[in-house]
Amino acid sequence: VRKPNVVILGAGYGGLMTTVRLQKLIGVNEANITLVNKHDYHYETTWLHEASAGTLHHDRVRYPIADVIDRNKVKFIKDTVTKIAPNEKKVLLENGELEYDYLVIALGFESETFGIKGLKEYAFSIANVNAARQIREHIEYQFATYNVEEEKKDERLTIVVGGAGFTGIEFLGELVNRIPELCREYDIDPNKVRIICVEAAPTVLPGFDPELVEYAVSQLERKGVEFKIGTAIKECTPDGIIVAKGDEVEEIKAGTVVWAAGVRGSSVLEQSGFETMRSRIKVDPFLRAPGYEDIFVVGDCALIINEETNRPYPPTAQIAMQEGQLCAKNLAVLIRGQGELESFKPDIKGTVCSLGHDDAIGVVFGKKLWGTKASFMKKVIDNRALYLIGGSSLVMKKGKFKFF
Ligand code: FAD
Ligand code: NAD
The missing domain is CATH 3.50.50.60 (FAD/NAD(P)-binding domain)
Incomplete structure (x- = not known):
């Protein structure tokens, strides 16, 4: 039997989480998994303000993708996606072309300038x-x-x-x-x-x-x-x-x-002719692009409305990772032709905003935090993100242990 081709675009929080979860769920003989990313490293987008200010070296915020993928199951291609052709089930790269049976779009965000001059x-x-x-x-x-x-x-x-x-x-x-x-x-x-x-x-x-x-x-x-x-x-x-x-x-x-006044989804989506709002695709409950049962969208390229507020959920790493986890499960269901697709329900644990390495504010599980307690919590969250993708060895390599 022919193995289906699963192509995952982008190795940020959403795409990498989908990849590492799928490689655990699926056997070598069940699918060909291909991950495409512009660089051969993943970066912690949520730490980029530190690299920008110069308080953390840029090498501390990134690690090789090869460190977390299982090369027996996942083929990694370092290339830039230029266009998706959903009706032909193809992805165009700067240096080639890929065919897919299932596609995951996880190309992240771009800065939104609202057309402001200069x-x-x-x-x-x-x-x-x-x-x-x-x-x-x-x-x-x-x-x-x-x-x-x-x-x-x-x-x-x-x-x-x-x-x-x-x-x-x-x-x-x-x-x-x-x-x-x-x-x-x-x-x-x-x-x-x-x-x-x-x-x-x-x-x-x-x-x-x-x-x-x-x-x-x-x-x-x-x-x-x-x-x-x-x-x-x-x-x-x-x-x-x-x-x-x-x-x-x-x-x-x-x-x-x-x-730093706003973000939008990847411009590749607009250029590929998808219907978008600020380059984000409003996905169905299973995280699929409307009209395409073979295309999932996760992370900042996906738009989901919070029924309680009738406004979109904010584009966050927290949600991107949860979407990646669910997307992997749903892909496994489709690949095997067994089981039911699950719908996405975000589980928002809170928000912590750092104010330098030793201060922060936040609301976590409904509780307000500030000062060193909040700052400690922020580092726990940063380390947890590493753990969810690369386990304890990645936390040991890249984690934040200087708490005060
Ligand atoms: P990204 O993490 O942006 O990853 C996209 C990946 O796709 C990248 O690896 C990129 O190189 C690759 N890529 C892009 N275009 C192409 C292309 N054409 N071809 C090939 N590869 C491509 N959220 C929180 O929940 N908590 C926080 O504390 C937090 N802090 C933040 C701090 C800062 C400074 C910023 C900017 C954002 C922060 N966010 C935070 C938001 C969070 O970073 C994003 O929601 C999250 O990164 C989205 O994940 P993603 O996987 O969709 O995209
Ligand atoms: P944002 O859209 O959340 O905030 C942009 C801010 O810019 C708004 O306050 C807006 O009023 C202001 N603004 C817009 N146009 C302006 C103009 N012309 N002049 C002056 N101000 C203007 O964008 P963000 O802060 O980049 O955040 C993007 C996403 O990333 C959000 O979902 C956010 O929750 C997430 N994020 C989370 C954390 C965290 O949890 N610690 C940290 C960073 C980002």
């Missing part, structure tokens, strides 16, 4: 390992250049963070710890440095517990962050940004602008 050209975004390295290097370059120029340009030392969602706040938490180090390293007066966060909503972390938000804001302000709330970024230029608060328009000169 952002693509002049702002950075915390999108992957290489983008994170560029942000770190760029900030360091600005600091290194400041003192050697005859005419000092203070705006080189201004860093703007667009958006005070979880990504913006976690990045700020790392930055405020990194800046004193950079000032010492490059002989810079800390009073010359400005870190400005611009948030369009009337509050930081809209929708999160107000008491915890207040704690986060006061901790970050104490370490030098200026918040501009109810203020939207309207344009990004080579010199900085233009913001508006009501009718008031202001230009902020800045050597570094990091856009």
Whole structure:
């Protein structure tokens, strides 16, 4: 009998979880599993704010995919997906083409710039390992250049963070710890440095517990962050940004602008002709693309509506991993032609937002946490994600054990 071809696109939280679970469920003779990813490493997207600020080396946030896949069962292809042709059951890669019987789309997120002028050209975004390295290097370059120029340009030392969602706040938490180090390293007066966060909503972390938000804001302000709330970024230029608060328009000169104000699914989905909302496919209860019983979508490319709030679940690693686990089970059902498909029910355990390596805020199992307790919990969550994909050996290699 011919073995079905299962092709998994993307080795982030969703795709890698699907792969490692499927390789446990399925025997060598039951299916050909192929995993495709742009790089031969997986990165912890949820740690990228640390690599971007330079508080954690970029090699700490990634590991070889070969470390966690069973090569007897999974073929790994390092390549970039350019298009999916669902009616021909084909995937086009930069360097080839694959045919599938079952496809899993797990290509993750891209930065959403809402068409705001200049952002693509002049702002950075915390999108992957290489983008994170560029942000770190760029900030360091600005600091290194400041003192050697005859005419000092203070705006080189201004860093703007667009958006005070979880990504913006976690990045700020790392930055405020990194800046004193950079000032010492490059002989810079800390009073010359400005870190400005611009948030369009009337509050930081809209929708999160107000008491915890207040704690986060006061901790970050104490370490030098200026918040501009109810203020939207309207344009990004080579010199900085233009913001508006009501009718008031202001230009902020800045050597570094990091856009952390929203994400969308992979543009490959739009280019492949799927019906999407911000490049995310609204999946059926079994995580399949509507109209295609052979295509699953997991992670930030999938859109699921929370019936209670009638709004989409936020794109998180927590949900991506749970989707991967279920997707593997459902694939096994289809491959064997036995059993029933299960529908997806997210089990949201909580949210913890770090404020640097030793501080955080969070709500876990309905309980509010802040300070060192929350920070400890954040590292437990980070280590748990490693454990779920690569077991205790991966935790020993990559885990976070410096708790305070
Ligand atoms: P990703 O993890 O983005 O993985 C996608 C993979 O696909 C990558 O390996 C990429 O290289 C590959 N890929 C992309 N395009 C192609 C292509 N064309 N061809 C081949 N390969 C491709 N969520 C939480 O739950 N908790 C947190 O604490 C948290 N912190 C975060 C912190 C930051 C700084 C950021 C940016 C996000 C955070 N999130 C957090 C959100 C979380 O990271 C995402 O929801 C999660 O990464 C989505 O998983 P994914 O598998 O869909 O995609
Ligand atoms: P987000 O969409 O959650 O937040 C973006 C923020 O930018 C919002 O507060 C929005 O009001 C603001 N904004 C939008 N346009 C703006 C403009 N023109 N000017 C100024 N502000 C503007 O995006 P995110 O923070 O990147 O998070 C993406 C996803 O990743 C979310 O689902 C989030 O839950 C998840 N995440 C989770 C964690 C965590 O659990 N610790 C950390 C990071 C990200």
